[in-house]
Amino acid sequence: MKKMGRPKGENNMEKVCTIRMDEHTLMRLEKYCELMKVAKSEAIRVAINRMVNEEKAMKK
DSSP: OOOOOOOOSSOOOOOEEEEEEOHHHHHHHHHHHHTTTTTTTHHHHHHHHHHHHHHHHOOO
């Protein structure tokens, strides 16, 4: 019998990370996501990658 559900892709988002933030930060995130038409998870991933890349560039 075939497996049900979506087929796995190459970049699976299997890990879950729950964070706490204050109301003001959450409102800013939601406003940004609404304007940019991106999911909150995507916006947070992009922000983390930018921070790491900037930190690497500063070390060079």
